[in-house]
Amino acid sequence: MLQKTENITWKGIENNTIENCQVRWVNESIIVDSSIRGDVKNMDVAIDYTLRLNDKWVIKSFDLKSNINNSRWEIGLESDGEGRWGVYDEFMLFEPCIDIDISLSPFTNSLPINRVEFNLHQPVQLTILYIDVLEQKMFEDKQVYTKQGATKFVFENDDRRFKAMLDVDRNGFVVHYPGLFFKS
Helix, strand or coil: CEEEEEEEEEEECCCEEEEEEEEEEECCEEEEEEEEEEEECCEEEEEEEEEEEECCCCEEEEEEEEEECCEEEEEEEEECCCCCEEECCEEEECCCCCEEEECCCCHHHHHHHHHCCCCCCCCEEEEEEEEECCCCEEEEEEEEEEEEECCEEEEEECCCCCEEEEEECCCCCEEEECCCEEEC
8 A cells, every 4th residue: 555655856956957756655665766867968868767675765676777878778686685786686796785876866865864873973984886877887885974963964975075965855855965956
């Protein structure tokens, strides 16, 4: 039985993109269906992804299809919930990444924000499975989140080359990602 649905739209600031995302809480699962359309670095971008999570915001599987300037890429992985990724119970890739980060989407910042129990001003380092849709590749990335208030998180790469103060709503969804996205 469907319990709750939230529709979110983000506008890209640096890139000319629109993301339409639907988050559905169904029984003890969360299902995310999203599409990103636009123009990035003079390339036509079309990305569709589906995430299946448990009620603790841990990803169980995801599917992603992208078309960047007519170059198509499709991936689909399952997780054991402990950070190991693979296909058909062959968990061997990207250990130990519990969360993913899809480039061009602010939604995936919501995964650790909702999953981790943060203490105020205490940085939490995470190993993330980063999905670079423009380059059509995946790799492990170290990221740090620090809760600054009820609706504010500092997000940075572990090497500190990138840092942003994220404003989120009561559901942990990004409202403003300086220079990159805003919820419209």
